[in-house]
Amino acid sequence: MAGNSMGPLLLVGCGKMGGAMLDGWRARGLTGAGVAIVEPSADPRFAALDGVAVHAAPDGLAADFRPGVVVLAVKPQSMDAVLPHYRRFAGPDTVFLSIAAGKTIAYFEQALGPAAIVRSMPNTPAAVGQGMTVAVPNGAVSPAQRQACDGLLAAVGDVAWVEDEGLIDAVTAVSGGGPAYVFLLIECLAEAGREAGLPADLSMRLARTTVAGSGALVQASTDPAATLRRNVTSPNGTTQEALAVLMAEEGGLQPLMTRAIAAATRRSRELAG
Numbered sequence: 001m002a003g004n005s006m007g008p009l010l011l012v013g014c015g016k017m018g019g020a021m022l023d024g025w026r027a028r029g030l031t032g033a034g035v036a037i038v039e040p041s042a043d044p045r046f047a048a049l050d051g052v053a054v055h056a057a058p059d060g061l062a063a064d065f066r067p068g069v070v071v072l073a074v075k076p077q078s079m080d081a082v083l084p085h086y087r088r089f090a091g092p093d094t095v096f097l098s099i100a101a102g103k104t105i106a107y108f109e110q111a112l113g114p115a116a117i118v119r120s121m122p123n124t125p126a127a128v129g130q131g132m133t134v135a136v137p138n139g140a141v142s143p144a145q146r147q148a149c150d151g152l153l154a155a156v157g158d159v160a161w162v163e164d165e166g167l168i169d170a171v172t173a174v175s176g177g178g179p180a181y182v183f184l185l186i187e188c189l190a191e192a193g194r195e196a197g198l199p200a201d202l203s204m205r206l207a208r209t210t211v212a213g214s215g216a217l218v219q220a221s222t223d224p225a226a227t228l229r230r231n232v233t234s235p236n237g238t239t240q241e242a243l244a245v246l247m248a249e250e251g252g253l254q255p256l257m258t259r260a261i262a263a264a265t266r267r268s269r270e271l272a273g
């Protein structure tokens, strides 16, 4: 798999997001020999990762282990405690790829010393190869290291690189957290259908399949989302009535979404510490 060309991959933290990326990498051919994991949880799923070395703590890594890429996938709040264990890998042959919300390149440079660092923000659809990641490198990242990180991220979805790190807080709000808003939409649609008289299980099936189908349609189409929306909306029909509510200037979805994204963006800045 591309991205594994720099030497072994070390995944630090294999929770919801690290696990989603690992699933994506493994589905695309990353073999056990190419990856080591440090993850303290005793979750039985790790026993099923045939061939992958899973260590409960960094002292389980062999003394001569030299990762080409260290993926930092622990909670932002754990980062202070975690980074000192990996500082020894900082050097020209290793790139640190962080997926942590809020934590800045300056923060990692402070904690790791001179090191090649890529700050990125993926999302959980990485587990099915449909993630969206935005990444920004520091000045120490070599072209080959950037390519390696791009390969790892592209293996689980779309990747955009930006030069302005300041954009990452809004990226975190939009695409990092975005799947949660879509899942909430499913929950709300299903509940509204239930309140309109549908059996709960049928309503949930309608909501799930409608969101999944709409996602597939938007992906397959070159039409703007607004055109796809208009294609559903017959003049004086039923959808128009619903959209009059959802697109109201006050109390509609846009002002609500704008407030939600502003709140998440603000929280990402706070997490910088």
Ligand SMILES: NC(=O)C1=CN([C@@H]2O[C@H](COP(=O)(O)OP(=O)(O)OC[C@H]3O[C@@H](n4cnc5c(N)ncnc54)[C@H](O)[C@@H]3O)[C@@H](O)[C@H]2O)C=CC1
Binding pocket: 012, 013, 014, 015, 016, 017, 018, 019, 038, 039, 040, 041, 073, 074, 075, 076, 078, 081, 082, 099, 100, 101, 121, 122, 123, 124, 176, 177
């Ligand atoms: N969940 C999501 O949708 C996204 C999460 N992120 C970022 O990914 C990072 C991880 O988030 P989640 O996966 O959601 O959290 P999580 O809690 O599911 O995963 C964190 C994992 O780190 C492990 N861990 C704790 N201490 C550790 C240590 N000392 N060494 C190694 N592993 C340790 C935990 O056992 C846990 O499995 C966060 O920084 C978050 O901001 C980024 C994009 C999306």
Ligand SMILES: O=C(O)[C@@H]1CCC=N1
Binding pocket: 101, 172, 176, 177
């Ligand atoms: O909620 C969070 O802080 C993380 C970052 C984006 C998605 N989950």
